[in-house]
Amino acid sequence: MKDKKEKMQEILREKDIRVTRQRESILEVIFEAEKPVTATYIFSRLQESCPNLKLSTVYRNMNLFVKKGLLRKLSLDIDNNESYFELIRDEHHHHLICIQCNKVLPLDCPLGEFEEKIREETAYRIIDHSVKIFGICPHCQEFSNT
Amino acid sequence: MKDKKEKMQEILREKDIRVTRQRESILEVIFEAEKPVTATYIFSRLQESCPNLKLSTVYRNMNLFVKKGLLRKLSLDIDNNESYFELIRDEHHHHLICIQCNKVLPLDCPLGEFEEKIREETAYRIIDHSVKIFGICPHCQEFSNT
DNA sequence: AGAATACTTGCAAATGATTTGCATCTTTAG
DNA sequence: CTAAAGATGCAAATCATTTGCAAGTATTCT
Numbered sequence: 490m491k492d493k494k495e496k497m498q499e500i501l502r503e504k505d506i507r508v509t510r511q512r513e514s515i516l517e518v519i520f521e522a523e524k525p526v527t528a529t530y531i532f533s534r535l536q537e538s539c540p541n542l543k544l545s546t547v548y549r550n551m552n553l554f555v556k557k558g559l560l561r562k563l564s565l566d567i568d569n570n571e572s573y574f575e576l577i578r579d580e581h582h583h584h585l586i587c588i589q590c591n592k593v594l595p596l597d598c599p600l601g602e603f604e605e606k607i608r609e610e611t612a613y614r615i616i617d618h619s620v621k622i623f624g625i626c627p628h629c630q631e632f633s634n635t
Numbered sequence: 636m637k638d639k640k641e642k643m644q645e646i647l648r649e650k651d652i653r654v655t656r657q658r659e660s661i662l663e664v665i666f667e668a669e670k671p672v673t674a675t676y677i678f679s680r681l682q683e684s685c686p687n688l689k690l691s692t693v694y695r696n697m698n699l700f701v702k703k704g705l706l707r708k709l710s711l712d713i714d715n716n717e718s719y720f721e722l723i724r725d726e727h728h729h730h731l732i733c734i735q736c737n738k739v740l741p742l743d744c745p746l747g748e749f750e751e752k753i754r755e756e757t758a759y760r761i762i763d764h765s766v767k768i769f770g771i772c773p774h775c776q777e778f779s780n781t
Numbered sequence: 782a783g784a785a786t787a788c789t790t791g792c793a794a795a796t797g798a799t800t801t802g803c804a805t806c807t808t809t810a811g
Numbered sequence: 812c813t814a815a816a817g818a819t820g821c822a823a824a825t826c827a828t829t830t831g832c833a834a835g836t837a838t839t840c841t
Contacts, residue, residue, distance in 0.1 A: 507788065507837060510836095511790075543792070544828090549790085550789095569827075570710065571827065587759070599746060599749040600766075603745040604768065608770075611731065613768075613773070621765045624759035624762050627757075627758045627759065654808075673798095687819085687820070688819090689820055695801095695819085696818095715797070715798075717797090718798085718799085
């Protein structure tokens with residue numbers, strides 16, 4: 490029976506990333522969150538258990554994890570423009586963002602043949618795309634009168 | 636026969652924005668650019684003609700113009716994450732972004748009934764959305780071997 | 782296991798985009 | 812033409828993110 494720590498180590502090794510205490514913890518937070526997270530979110534979750542951890546270490550590892558294909562970096566255009574990171578494990582999807590509480594839900598990709606059409610029309614080599622929908626979630630609708 | 640300056644003044648007045656020398660100039664740059672621009676882009680274009688202009692003034696006015704419905708703020712997820720601003724004058728559209736030279740082309744909206752579908756499924760009140768396609772433009776494809 | 786090497790981290794300071802406080806100037810309304 | 816409201820220049824602050832460097836830790840080699 491494997492504990493979380495071991496599972497995190499396994500994942501790191503699979504991606505050719507050296508195993509360190511801080512990487513295990515960071516990854517654990519990301520897995521537990523089940524939603525895109527910011528560097529400061531991770532940092533604050535680890536204040537108690539890793540009081541020595543620095544925010545710069547979190548950032549360095551976010552960048553590493555992105556480079557190694559473990560995470561995807563998102564700009565959700567919320568508030569202050571902080572970057573969000575999410576695990577690359579699910580199929581391709583997009584995001585529905587509550588502009589009041591910042592909750593994020595996954596959305597199926599609505600683009601279909603659109604990319605192909607654009608490629609034909611513009612001769613661009615298409616690399617990627619993003620679709621974001623901004624709204625107000627049912628919970629926030631209840632508690633506001635805007 | 637109206638010159639540019641008068642036209643800019645007219646636009647500002649229409650939107651209930653006080654007319655100042657720096658606002659006229661800023662707006663002129665935005666109109667001439669015919670593409671989304673950054674604050675620093677505007678600033679550098681005006682170095683010679685308005686040597687006294689401060690970047691903070693540009694930013695303050697970008698925010699004002701957005702609030703007054705003259706501009707729309709975009710994050711194109713290019714490079715350093717600088718914000719872009721574009722005129723609100725055309726119909727609803729999206730962006731095709733060259734990740735090498737940062738050129739931006741407008742795209743028709745491919746979403747159709749999608750928003751409505753999401754609204755029904757999630758009970759979110761939908762406010763807005765954005766679609767970005769990232770690629771490499773024909774010109775950049777020629778001059779790179781990636 | 783122990784040493785050598787390579788990579789990570791803590792820490793502090795730098796960076797880059799954007800904002801803000803404040804005194805001074807300019808625009809607009811009366 | 813003057814007062815009141817608002818805008819600007821200027822410098823400093825802020826916020827997210829990055830970086831240099833010395834000390835610490837993981838991996839490799841023996």
